[in-house]
C-alpha cells in the first residue's frame with residue numbers, strides 16, 4: 003500500500019507499507035527518510051522546498067563534496083523535485099519505487115549537461131537502491147556521487163565498522179592519506195573518504211549488524227561530526243552526533259566516473275539488517 007502525502011507547506015512524500023517494512027520517500031531529492039528503524043532522521047530537520055532533509059539517505063549528485071564553485075556542496079539532486087514514475091507492489095513483502103530527475107533550466111544553468119537520473123528503491127526485508135545516470139546529451143560528463151546514508155545507532159560509543167581494514171583514506175580533517183588499521187571505532191570527529199573499497203561494509207552496533215553491499219562503487223565515506231562540528235551543523239541538536247553515523251556508498255575523489263554521451267552508469271547499494279545469534 004502506498005499513499006502520496008503532502009505537508010501544510012506543500013512538501014510531498016510517499017508513505018509505503020508492506021508486510022515487512024514501512025518507508026517514507028520525499029519527492030524532493032528522491033530522499034528516503036524512513037525505512038523501519040534503520041535510518042537516522044534529525045527531529046529538527048526541515049521539510050521544506052530547497053532545503054535538504056537532515057538524515058535518511060540524501061543523494062549527492064553530480065558531485066560528492068564541494069569540488070566546483072558553481073555547484074552547491076554535494077551537488078543539486080538532493081533539492082531537485084523528482085517525478086514519481088511508478089510504484090509496484092511486487093508481492094506483500096516487496097514494493098519497488100521508481101523516481102526520475104531530468105535536466106531542466108535550473109540544473110543547466112549551473113551544470114550544462116543533459117541527463118536522466120533514475121532511482122529505483124526495492125523496499126522489502128532489505129533496502130536496495132539503484133542509481134542510474136544516463137548521459138542523454140552529446141557531451142561527455144564527469145560525476146562524483148554518494149548515497150549518503152545516515153544510520154541510526156544506539157550510541158556512537160557502541161559501534162564499530164568493519165570491511166575497510168587495510169584501505170587508505172583521505173582524511174578531510176588533516177588533508178592526509180592514512181592507512182586504516184583494524185576496525186573503525188569513533189571517539190572524535192571523523193570525515194574520511196576510503197578508497198579501493200572492495201568488500202561489504204558491516205556496521206556493528208551491539209548485537210545488531212547492518213551490512214552494506216555495493217556494486218560499481220570503490221569509495222566510501224565515514225562521517226561523524228562529533229561535538230564541536232555538530233554545534234555548527236544545520237538542523238542538528240547538540241547531542242545528535244551520538245545517535246548516527248554516516249557510511250556513504252560512493253564514487254568519490256579518484257573513483258570519479260566519466261559518462262560518455264549516450265552511456266549510463268549504475269551505482270547500487272543493498273542494506274541488510276540482522277541480529278547476531
Ligand code: BG6
Nearest residue numbers: 075076150174193194223225250
Ligand atoms: C559528508 C562530508 O559527506 O557530509 C562532511 O564528508 C559534511 O564533510 C557532511 O559535513 C554533511 O554535509 P551537508 O552538506 O549535508 O551539511
